[in-house]
Amino acid sequence: MNDVISDYQKWKQQGDDLRLKAKQAMESRFRELLSEAARIADEYRADFGAVLKPSSPVTAFRYKARAKTKSKKAGKPKAAEKAVRADLQMEPPRQKRNPKIDGLQKRLATGKRRLEDAKAAGKPTRPLEDKIYEIEDALRLAGPTS
Secondary structure (H helix, E strand, O other), X not given: OHHXXXXXXXXXXXXXXXXXXXXXXXXXXXXXXXXXXXXXXXXXXXXXXXXXXXOXXXXXXXXXXXOOOOOOOOOOOOHHHHHHHHHHHHOOOOOOOOHHHHHHHHHHHHHHHHXXXXXXXXXXXXXXXXHHHHHHHHHHHHOOOO
């Protein structure tokens, strides 16, 4: 009975070692193939000017394209270039639009249009007026409009 247990433990240890080696081999092979695919995609983009898309089962394949080497300019930048750069740095950054507010404004415009259509058709307008009030209230709570 003791021999069976020791044999089993040896077998299990060998299986774990083999599993670890197989895992490392698969990871290595995967990285090699991925590197080759990235190289081919980069070469394809450079030669044909289009992005090579992966097949449909592959949901994501992203790589960072190598930056093209820029030729260095001789000498220092001119004073005019420095002034332009300074002006660009002085401009305040533009405020990003809030997508929540944009969505609420679209809903408000749609609601007002439906209200006018309902009034023209002689249908009850109370539910639409309530909805418009709720949207306007949500806009007030969302903050200042830009």
